[in-house]
Each structure stands twice: as structure tokens, then as C-alpha cells.
Amino acid sequence: MPDVQSLVNDFVNKLKKRKIEGSQATARQTAELLRSVISQQRIPYTNQAGALIDAVKAVGEQLIAANPVELAVGNIVRRVLHIIREEDLSLTTAAIGGMNISAASDDDENDDADDRPALSAAAVAAAARSTLRPPSLQTLLEDVPDATAVHHTSSSGADSEGKSKSADKSSRSRKLKHDVIEAVNELIQDIATCHEQIAEQAVEHIHQNEVILTLGRSRTVMEFLCAAKEKKRSFRVFVAEGAPRYQGHVLAKELVARGLQTTVITDSAVFAMISRVNMVIVGAHAIMANGGVIAPVGLNMVALAAQRHAVPFVVVAGSHKLCPLYPHNPEVLLNELKSPSDLLDFGEFSDCMDFGSGNGEPLLHVVNPAFDYVPPKLVSLFITDTGGHNPSYMYRLIADYYSADDLVIQRKPAVGN
């Protein structure tokens, strides 16, 4: 499958060159790429899910290695792997259920596992594998269109599951792939619409005359604030400009265009102003399993100031930013140092940098990190597309989205399956 490989290489290059801005775009493109990987993947007769998983893992590994700090890539890879496992499981249980219960009806697979009194050993094992993730409403909902779609598009049409299970292996494998692709489409849809879902909750959190502070620019935050504005809330926003990218300026402009009272402040004035702020709403780069946040640089400072003044620190983030990893030394390991030219003109300090050429060690170092780590104790609330959550609940939310087997995506230890 050369075309897939070239797609992957292309994407890897983009990631390496940091051409893709923002985790949402990254997540969407990753999902799309994985979808094409899956659709191109040739499926063997046995262990179809395993083959798919291996293929996705192989690609995912490359993608993650291309930009390890862009956690959204890894998140999406894991989400897709999880989807494959889920679909496989539901197919297996449906098949076994179909075999065991001859009187199984057409919509048998829509029922959840509890409805089946007698499960085979294989199904039990499969269920045990995913004990971390008991059936959630969302996956049930995800299943519904799949099932119906299957029935509409399936070549065998309206014929019963019992027949297909026993005889038609190829249709089943096609069905798995199909289901997976459908689910990935769902995922892409989710990623695309996460802003709206988050923004819907805005009025529940913003009251009249509120003063809100944010730093830098996050599309989620922008949509969140604008949604509240559209619901006729009037409030004012302080925007810290977010050096060295100064995206706060852009955000301010967008907010003003929507008619919000906006004040731009320097990052250094955050502490001075936070005493007059009712709530801090910021975006995130990634949310870790412990509830910590990898956020644009400067947010740790804001969070500390907010804590000092007992101002709620709210993080809005789509669920594609939920990362199932527990961070270790995230300030360094999950960070990225950007070009010093953001801070200092090369021309201006070139003479100073020359000092270094004499004795080998430069006198001047410029540090320009991209991210900050905000520990969970500084975060008051996460607002994701599934609602508001405490930092301490994040691990559980993550268990809904990821399978425990996929936490490590690396070829070496990938012996399972």
C-alpha cells in the first residue's frame, strides 16, 4: 500500500516541521490518516482485529515519534486502537451470542452484554479484557448507527446474524473494518464539533457581569466565551497577550468583533489584575491522566495567581486532548523549546553571542519553552465535550476512551495480541 505509506510520510514530515498548528487540527488529521490506513489495510481471515491493531500501531508509532510533544497524535492513535478493540469485541460477542441463542433477533447486537445470560468463554475473556471500560452510554450510542448501517449496506441484507456468523467469515471481516471506519468517522466528527459541545455549557458557568481572564488564544476558549455572549450574557474579558506568540492579540480582536468588552493586558500584569477577576478560563495543550495540564507557556503562573486569590481556574478542552499517560517531569520531558528569535532579535544580540565562540561556551542562553505544566491541584474544573469534571476524575474519564492495552504504543513491548 504505497499510497498510504506516502500519506504517512507526508504527515510525519508535517509533524516534524511543526507545520500543523493546534491540537485539534492535529487530532483531526491523525484520525483521517488512520482511517485511510485502516481502509487500505488488507485483512486476513484470522485475527482481523489483531492485524488492524498492528497496522495502526505501526503507523501510530511513526507519528508519535515525529512529534512526541504533540500528545494529541498519540491520543488519537490510542482512541483508534480502542475503537478497533471495541468493535472486535462487540462483533465477537454478537457472533457468539448469535450462535448460542438461535432465536437471536436482528437487533441483537444493539443489546449490551448484560442482556445475554449465557456468554461463551471467549466473550467472557474479551469482556474481562475491557473491564476497565464498562459499557458507556456513548459507545452504545456509537454502536447504533453502525449496526443500522450494517444492515442497510450489507450485501447479505436482511439475513440473520446466525447465518452470517456461522458461514460467512469474509463478510464478518468486512463488517469489522466497516464498523471501525464508521467509528473513526464518528471520532473525526467528535473532534470537529467538540467546540460546539463545550461552548454549549458556557452559560452554565458564566454569569452576568463576570470578569474573566484568559491567556493567549485558544479556539475552544473563544467559542466558549462567544457562546455565552450570544446567550445575551454581558461580561468582560481580560486577555493576557501570551508572549512570545502574542496570540492574545488575535483573541482580543476576535472577541471584540463579537462585541465583548475586552481588555488586553501584558502577561506580567496578570498578578495585578487577577484580584479583580472572577474566573480564569484557559485552553490546554493536553490533559494528563492525573489531572495535570500541559498548557501554553505562562499558565502555571496564572494558575498560581488564581489560586492565591481563590479565583476558579477552569480548563476547557476537547476530549481529544485527554491523554492517558501520567506525566513524569512534564516541564522538561513534555516540553518544546522554540526559537530564541521570538525573544531576542538575532541581529541585536549577535555580538553578544559571539562571546561564546572564544571559549567554546556561549555566555548567552535564551530559553523559550512552548508549554507549561499546571499541576492538578491548581485546576478547579475541566470542561470537556462530555461535561465538567474534577481533576481527580480525569483518570476515569480517560478509561472511557482508551484501552489499558494501548497505553504504550511501541513496537518492542508490543507482543500482545
Add this chain to the structure above:
Amino acid sequence: MDPRRGGRAVSDPKVRQVGFFAPGPDRTQSGPPESSSSPPVSDISPSGNSLSPVMIPPPRHASDTHILLSGGARLVPGFPPVASSPLRHVSSDAAGHATVGSYNPSEIFASESGSEFFDDLSEVVASPGGMGRVRKSGSGKFATSLPSGGFDLMQGKGRNDGVASSLTAVPGANLPVGVAEKMHASAEVQNEPRGAAKAKPLKEKISKAERRAIQEAQRAAKATTKESLYVFELSLLVAEASKAPAAASGAGASGSAKQAKAAKTSSQIKDNASVVASEKKGGDRQSEKDRKKDVPHPRMQFDDKTRVEKAKKRAVVKQTEARNRVELFRHLPQYEHGTQLPDLESKFFQLEPMHPAVYKVGLRYLTGDICGGNARCIAMLQAFQEAIKDYMTPPEKVLGRDLTAKIGSYVSFLIECRPLSISMGNAIRFLKNRIAKLPLTLSESEAKASLQSDINRFISEKILIADKVIVKHAVTKIRDGDVLLTYGSSSAVELILLHAHEMGKKFRVVIVDSRPKLEGQLLLRRLIARGLNCTYTHINAVSYIMHEVTRVFLGAASILSNGTVYSRVGTASVAMVAHAFHVPVLVCCEAYKFHERVQLDSICFNELGDPNAISKVPGRREINSLGDWTSSGNLQLLNLMYDTTPSDYISMIITDYGMIPPTSVPVIVREYRREHLWT
């Protein structure tokens, strides 16, 4: 050490043991321990009985305490070292600055015992129940003197003031009379109150106001002889204590009755005292006047329309209000930047009353050529010096008054150019005071010469030498291998870093900078030119870089008397992050920048910079989304210049009086003000 500990209180009566008090003073005062044990008494008295900030009672009090404390023999041994301070020379002797005693730095931070010392004191204080016993054992003097364990540095002083305050509680009917009559019979007077003090319950605490009153009293009594002084002080004390409404607060139920009596007696005492010691009364009056003057008069609030209008009429500089003001900061002046300059320049030859030197400095403030508390202050003082040199008293006018008015007009011009920094305010206060204090006998040229030398002295002593002392102190805090973080560009910190580098210490500097001024780049350039190893970053990355930092050195525009550090905006964030990472924060600030104002937030008082500076990012043309920010009424840009750092983020303040905790700022403020008003 800090007021909170006072509450811990009493459970252990053993705290009162004396053994602890003896080493206490050594620790709390000057650095070299041997100096405290062999204090040159003559050194203490000559410059009057004024108390140095890091201070301990002068010897006369020591003797008094001896007498009064005779009941508590255990305590006595502790006192001589307490009483005799080696630090007297701090205030006047410039050379002495270098050797100035102060806290022994390491002690402040390292030694638990130092703070325990204060704990102990405050525990004594906090035991109202045990008061009787306390008094009997003689340490009641402490109890009365310490305002619930409040300002640690006052304790030395409070101790002997306590003697006085214990006397104030004496409602002996004969006392008022006695004061007048026995002015020169101190022994008797002293005996009398002592007896009375034993008989009557003591007032348990002195309130702040009272303490201040005591302070004033001592000040006023500077020139008096040993004998008369005590009585006089007593009378003053009572007089003032009764005036201060807060005085009533400290006492309990019985206390209120006492207060009433004290108030009654006080007026008499005052009358008597005024008759007897007219000279000293002058001092007294002066001190009250000063006090009134020292209460910071309310600043111009720019949301008051009528007053702003009035001010505009007087103004020399034509200012146009900036558009799109931030609602929260209506009370602060904010003008269009750059519009005044051409106007002012064209007026250069018309501005009759303005001295060219002052004018020049004003313009340079306006353009931002001179910035930084010290630089601005020095420039202003030098301009005033020029102006004074060229000053001629107009006929039929008195130099003192006319010059003060003149300086006043200069100052208001400078304010129009840029709001005064607190350091400048203090310097102006000093200068006006010097003018007011000029002896009438002086000829005009002599007066001018004296003022000029005063200004010179102020610049060299309070700023230049003070910086040297600060450097000397701070360098002891830099060790090999340290990573020192500084924010923005502070002249004091720069001196420290350069000096430490010259001393051959191996350390690395992290310069944190922020928009819009980017002062750190200038500092970075200067440090790199001198060969220091620097790391440069912006304020958002401060939590990233803080991991590797071992000390944070910050400058300050001013330190307010609640320990708040008023400094370049962003300082508070840096201090906060350092605090969160458990990195010590050292603030370097000359004592002349201290101010008695208190402030909790950064909003009530601040300075607004040019909002256009925010919309443009130098060197980053692609960032232009706010190019036309004035077009929308909904968008405001806020360029705050300063912020206030809460005192709990500050580990230590390095000042020319030594290294002090932020809780001791009010002491320095008080002492310092007294000193430069009275010398």
C-alpha cells in the same frame, strides 16, 4: 517574629526564662557578635537618643530599666547588651554604612533561635492572665512594651518604652504636679511612678498609636538632659497617648477607667511640661506637625471630574486623555503618549517660572530617557540643585517660603510629565524639610550652599552609598554555583551581580523579562559585556526556569510599610512562582524608597503607561492584529507599570540598614523618616 506567633501564647511559663534574653540582642542586632557585646556607649549617645532601626535601648534607658526591673533580678543580666546598641552610627555616619550593624543575615534566616527569641517575647506579651506574675518578675516591662508580638524590631526599643508606658498607667494624683516640679529631680520622679506602677495594675498593652507616641516623645526629648528627659517623656507620652483614640483599645475593662484618668492627667501634664520646657515643647509641636504632614495626603483621583478640570487649568503640559480607558483605572491619569512633547518643546523659552534644568529633566521623564527609581530621583535632585544655585530670593520674600513654593511648582511640573515615583516623593519631602529647617540667620548664599550640600549628601548617602551597602550585604548571599534570577532591570541588582562577578564568584544569571519595556534586554547586554553567564527568558517561562534557580534577586520601586513591595509589573508574578518553588526571594531596595503608605492591591495606586506600547511588538511585524485598536470602543489596552508583591512572598529585604524581614519595614520607615527629618 511575626504577629501570628503572638497567639501561640503562654502555655509554657518557662519561656520567660532569662537565659534566652541575653543572647537575643546579639542575634537580632548587628552582624558581628563581638560588636554587640562591647558597645561603645559614647557612640550611642552623641547623636541623641534616637534609636536606630535595628535597635535597642540607649544606655540611659538601660539604667532606668535597671532600676525598674530590680524586682526581676533574673532578667537584668540580659539587659546591658540589649540596651547598648552598637548601631548608633548607622544613621548619620556615612562611612559607617559599610560596617553597619544590622541583622546578622544568616541568623535571620538560618537561626530558629532568633525567631524563638521573638516568640518568647510575644508569649510573654500574650499572657494577660499571668500579667501580675509577669510584672512581679520584672518582665512585665516586656509585656507592656510589646504590642502583641508585633514588630520584632521595635522590641528593643519597646522594652524601655515599656517602662514609660507602665508609668503612664499611674493615675497618681500627684504626678501631674510632680512632673512640672520635679523636672530636675528625676530620681524622685522615677521612684514615685515605680511605686505606683507596682501598686496599680499595668496597662496591658500599648497600642500602635501609643508606641508611636512614645517614639515621638523620645525624639522630642533628644536634646534634653538625662534627668529632665525622663519626666518629660512621660508627660508627652501621656499627652499623646490620650489623644490617640487607639490608645483606648489596648486596655481591658479596668483599662478604660485608667485611660480616662490618664487622659485627665495628661492635659495637666502637658500644660506643665509646656511651661517648664518651652524649648522641648517646640520640638513636641514640631513632631506633631510633622506627623500630620507625614500622613500621606490623598492623592489626586482622576475620576473626580471637577478636580481634574481644576488641575488641567493649572497644568503646564497639555495632555489629552487617552481613549478607551480601562474602567477599573479611571482614578489614575492616562494621557495620549507623545502628544505633549512638541508642545512642551515649543514652550521651552516661554516657561518663565520653570528652571531649564528642571525642564530638561521633565522632558526626559516624558520621553522615557530616564527611568528607574534611582536614576529619576538623582536627576531630579540634581536639577533642583541647579535651580537652587540660580535661585534669587525676590525682594520682600523669605527664602524659605518662596523656595518651597518654587520647588512645589517644579514638582507639579514633573508630575505632569510623569507621575512621581515614591523615591522622588521621599526626596522632595527631604528637600522641603531642609528648606523649612534652614536657620533664619543664614544669609541667602549660605542657605543655598547648605541646601546644595544637603542634596549632595542625600544623593551620596541615601542612594550611592546605600547601594554600596546593599551590594555588600547581598554579595554574602551569593555562593559559587548559584543560579540567580532577576526580573527586569534593577540598578541595585545589577550592581550586586557585577560585584559578585568581580569577586570571582561562579554563578549564572537568569534574566526574566517582559513586555512592553523589555528592560531586561538592556541589563542582559550590560551583564554579558562584563562576561557574566546569562540566560534570558520571558516572564511566561518563569515557571519553567525556576527549577534551576537558587535565588531570586528583585529590585523595588518602593517598599510599603505593610511589607508590600511596589515594583515593576511582573515582579509579583516572579516572586509568587519563586515562592511556589521554594526559592528564596531577596528584594534589594534602598531605605529612602520605603514609604509609610500601605497597599493591598495593584489597582488603587499605580501608573499607567502608553497603551500603544502593547499593540505593537517590537521586531515582530507579523503581530499587528491590534493595529487599529482605538477604533472599537469595546477594546482597551492596559499597560500597568507597577504591581505590588505581597510580603509573604518575600524572604528578605536587603536595604542599607541591613537585611530585614518584610515585617520590619515599618520600623525602618519610622526610623528613617525621623532621621532625615531631624538631622
